[in-house]
Amino acid sequence: MTDEARLAAAVLRAASEAGRTTSSLSLSEIAAAAGISRATLVRRVGGRAEVDALLARHGVPRPDLPDRVITAAAMIIATEGVAALTLERVAGAAGCTVPTVYERLGGRDQVLIAVFRRHAVLPQLAPLLRSTPDGLGPTVRRIYGELLQLGYDDSVVTTALMIDALGRPDSALATHLRDRYLPEANRAVAGFLTELIDAGQLRPLPLPSLLALFFGPVQFCLETGLITGRPEPAELSRLTDDLADAFVRGVGVEPAAGRS
Secondary structure (H helix, E strand, C coil), rough: CCHHHHHHHHHHHHHHHHHCCCHHHHHHHHHHCCCCHCCCCCCCCCCCCHHHHHHHHCCCCCCHHHHHHHHHHHHHHHHHCHCCCCCCHHHHHHHHCCHHHHHHHHHHHHHHHHHHHHCCCHHHHHCCCCCCCCCCHHHHHHHHHHHHHHHHHHHHHHHHHHHHHHHCCCCHHHHHHHHHHHHHHHHHHHHHHHHHHHHHCEEECCHHHHHHHHHHHHHHHHHHHHHCCCCHHHHHHHHHHHHHHHHHHEEEHHHHHCCC
């Protein structure tokens, strides 16, 4: 079996095990499935378009048009920034026309919203927000670990889009973040935290305070990671433990439920 065939088989297996489509897997997830680093994958194969072409050569169905548009737009944002994104460039990279992009997704702001929805944590957040029978410490540690993994994969794209929204507060993207995404994310986490309060595991602090304490440290790590780079696995594991311990010791009813 060739290296290309092994990569294609690994991607198909990873998508099947996760119950997702191959096009929804990030480059980091594809690299992990193949047992290599993201940097090695990009060096050997290329970016998203090249990876999709490799998969197509080995029988993996080509992503549908909206997926190709979102993937192309995300690649431009990750490598050149939001300002470099035009519908002409996105259409060219996705193998379609500008009118087709308008027809299927809408204008530039609608494409930006679609990219944000693909890469943001919220669509993947709900399954994470469940308690474990082991108590508060292990629950928070598991959630933080998964949030950091997801965030480090996509923080370049999502941070660039959030900065763009801050600079254009009247844009459709800013409106979406302000009126839909952030309220949805806060409601999801607030419900989870309320369940922990009701179960006697968290102090009954005001929800805005709990949300800031829960999200703030993770967001700081992801933002600084844009400059310092993704931590090595051992460092990431220690970081996850430390953040979880800090939250549990700060607001948990039983501080001893932190790291054992």
